[in-house]
Amino acid sequence: MCGIVGYIGYNDSKEILLKGLEKLEYRGYDSAGIAVINNEGVHVFKEKGRIVDLRAAVDTNVEASTGIGHTRWATHGVPSKTNSHPHQSASGRFTLVHNGVIENYDLLKREYLQNVSMKSETDTEIIVQLVELFANDGLSTEEAFRKTLTLLHGSYALALIDNQDQETIYVAKNKSPLLVGLGFGFNVVASDAMAMLQVTDKYVELMDKEMVIVKKDEVTIQNLDGEVINREPYTAELDASDIEKGTYPHYMLKEIDEQPAVMRKIIQNYQDQNGELKIDANIVSAMNDADRIYIVAAGTSYHSGLVGKQFIEEMAQIPVEVHISSEFGYNMPLLSKKPLFIFLSQSGETADSRQVLVQVKEMGHKSLTITNVPGSTLSREADYTLLLHAGPEIAVASTKAYTAQLAVLAILAEVTGKSRGLELSFSLIQELGIVANAMDVLCDSKEEFEAIAREYLATTRNCFFIGRGIDYYVGLEGALKLKEISYIQAEGFAGGELKHGTIALIEDGTPIIALATQGFVNLSIRGNVKEVVARGANPCIISMEGLNMDEDRFVIPEVHQTLTPLISVVPMQLISYYAALHRDCDVDKPRNLAKSVTVE
Numbered sequence: 014m015c016g017i018v019g020y021i022g023y024n025d026s027k028e029i030l031l032k033g034l035e036k037l038e039y040r041g042y043d044s045a046g047i048a049v050i051n052n053e054g055v056h057v058f059k060e061k062g063r064i065v066d067l068r069a070a071v072d073t074n075v076e077a078s079t080g081i082g083h084t085r086w087a088t089h090g091v092p093s094k095t096n097s098h099p100h101q102s103a104s105g106r107f108t109l110v111h112n113g114v115i116e117n118y119d120l121l122k123r124e125y126l127q128n129v130s131m132k133s134e135t136d137t138e139i140i141v142q143l144v145e146l147f148a149n150d151g152l153s154t155e156e157a158f159r160k161t162l163t164l165l166h167g168s169y170a171l172a173l174i175d176n177q178d179q180e181t182i183y184v185a186k187n188k189s190p191l192l193v194g195l196g197f198g199f200n201v202v203a204s205d206a207m208a209m210l211q212v213t214d215k216y217v218e219l220m221d222k223e224m225v226i227v228k229k230d231e232v233t234i235q236n237l238d239g240e241v242i243n244r245e246p247y248t249a250e251l252d253a254s255d256i257e258k259g260t261y262p263h264y265m266l267k268e269i270d271e272q273p274a275v276m277r278k279i280i281q282n283y284q285d286q287n288g289e290l291k292i293d294a295n296i297v298s299a300m301n302d303a304d305r306i307y308i309v310a311a312g313t314s315y316h317s318g319l320v321g322k323q324f325i326e327e328m329a330q331i332p333v334e335v336h337i338s339s340e341f342g343y344n345m346p347l348l349s350k351k352p353l354f355i356f357l358s359q360s361g362e363t364a365d366s367r368q369v370l371v372q373v374k375e376m377g378h379k380s381l382t383i384t385n386v387p388g389s390t391l392s393r394e395a396d397y398t399l400l401l402h403a404g405p406e407i408a409v410a411s412t413k414a415y416t417a418q419l420a421v422l423a424i425l426a427e428v429t430g431k432s433r434g435l436e437l438s439f440s441l442i443q444e445l446g447i448v449a450n451a452m453d454v455l456c457d458s459k460e461e462f463e464a465i466a467r468e469y470l471a472t473t474r475n476c477f478f479i480g481r482g483i484d485y486y487v488g489l490e491g492a493l494k495l496k497e498i499s500y501i502q503a504e505g506f507a508g509g510e511l512k513h514g515t516i517a518l519i520e521d522g523t524p525i526i527a528l529a530t531q532g533f534v535n536l537s538i539r540g541n542v543k544e545v546v547a548r549g550a551n552p553c554i555i556s557m558e559g560l561n562m563d564e565d566r567f568v569i570p571e572v573h574q575t576l577t578p579l580i581s582v583v584p585m586q587l588i589s590y591y592a593a594l595h596r597d598c599d600v601d602k603p604r605n606l607a608k609s610v611t612v613e
């Protein structure tokens with residue numbers, strides 16, 4: 014989950030590379046570096062820390078119109094200047110940046126590089142040393158690069174420069190995302206289009222096991238046999254303003270506030286000219302052909318999958334299983350005879366999920382990806398795609414993508430159910446409109462949630478989220494939000510389960526955030542709250558109009574019982590945001606995390 018950029022053209026490359034890395038910093042921010050090449054040779058600048066630290070280290074007197082850059086999330090080797098990219102070959106002739114994991118790097122090091130002293134602890138370094146080894150054997154840079162690629166097992170997005178050739182950047186991709194951007198008199202390389210939107214919106218997708226010779230006026234894509242591949246460019250549908258914070262202090266707050274607008278955009282995009290909700294007929298057919306649906310996802314997307322199960326089983330009456338992708342791939346359950354796989358992924362690049370997609374495709378099963386990124390790996394490789402239309406989600410903590418996933422899953426469930434003759438007792442389109450309005454109300458109640466964060470979470474070392482039924486799933490998501498941005502140890506629990514052991518952790522003042530939006534279990538969850546209060550807990554009940562009682566700390570506007578997760582999650586998001594703020598945490602780039610986990 015690192016970020017890569019490259020530029021070759023007529024302008025000085027340093028600022029373009031640094032700005033591109035700033036747009037990719039959400040992908041990984043342990044360390045960063047750039048390498049630029051001019052008549053004096055290659056100049057490498059790299060630092061542990063953020064792009065701002067790198068910027069301070071760059072010699073602004075160096076002018077160079079060819080360069081590569083990298084922002085790192087450490088996989089092999091601690092975050093340090095030595096381990097940061099770019100990495101250079103022994104002689105310094107070749108310089109390389111890499112996103113991914115080379116699984117056989119140790120074997121390659123022992124087999125080919127036993128006489129080469131490594132400068133870093135990274136797997137990446139063996140790549141650039143191999144290129145030099147083969148170039149020293151008389152191969153051209155292109156041939157040495159290609160030969161190296163044929164030896165690599167694992168994931169990589171690579172950019173390499175040769176200090177004997179200022180006119181070329183060598184690029185390659187396998188499993189990790191990488192694009193080539195096209196310009197007039199220049200070309201660029203980027204892990205995603207957002208990085209280089211400042212210079213171009215024309216991009217060419219790269220497929221696995223492809224390498225590219227990038228010059229300022231020519232881009233040649235080849236397979237590893239050296240055969241040239243022609244591929245049409247596409248225009249990135251991103252608006253530069255989408256990836257700016259504007260007046261917001263953090264992307265996360267901006268993206269929480271964007272949720273009502275995203276709801277309305279989804280309603281608009283999934284509506285036909287008669288005002289009915291619509292889903293591609295092939296997808297509905299694939300849903301109806303299935304005897305069981307397997308939702309596979311990670312993190313927040315897994316949590317939205319749990320809610321999606323409820324939607325599909327209730328509205329379409331198709332059995333659903335929800336699985337954590339990193340487990341499913343290595344511990345696949347006994348599958349039904351006619352499964353359909355649904356991959357939920359904001360980024361569309363999560364390696365844990367992608368490795369499952371590869372497996373189920375090999376087994377001949379149909380797959381649908383629901384993602385926020387058109388053209389992402391999981392989208393390209395699945396049979397079908399449904400887009401979230403949520404706009405770029407930059408903050409590492411996922412918010413608008415979660416509620417967008419729920420909305421699209423609800424629409425998918427409703428349209429499929431209708432195709433099976435099942436009519437809902439309510440109008441989903443109308444209810445989603447009510448959800449958007451309710452989100453507006455919650456986004457306008459920030460002071461309340463800041464007060465709750467201050468009252469319950471200012472000094473605590475742990476926190477529990479409890480709920481029953483669909484509230485339990487939202488509690489899991491609330492706990493993840495709080496953990497990942499405030500570093501408070503938090504757990505989501507089924508309300509009735511606490512007493513089976515975990516209640517032992519409840520002490521005087523332990524904050525318990527209880528969700529009570531489901532009428533049929535309203536009294537039960539309140540009974541669970543009483544159990545923990547009897548042991549000293551500090552309860553914060555978040556209920557819904559119509560079910561609320563005097564003891565409740567916050568009451569959310571009423572929406573249809575089935576759709577409450579789309580709004581009950583908003584208080585979770587905002588409370589977590591303010592808890593992190595009060596603790597001076599880096600809300601948008603929490604420690605140890607990255608936005609898109611493209612390694613298994």
Ligand code: AGP
Binds near residue numbers: 361410497607609
């Ligand atoms: C969400 O807040 C987390 N940052 C993380 O759990 C994320 O949801 C997970 O990595 C899955 O990402 P995806 O949706 O892009 O596949």
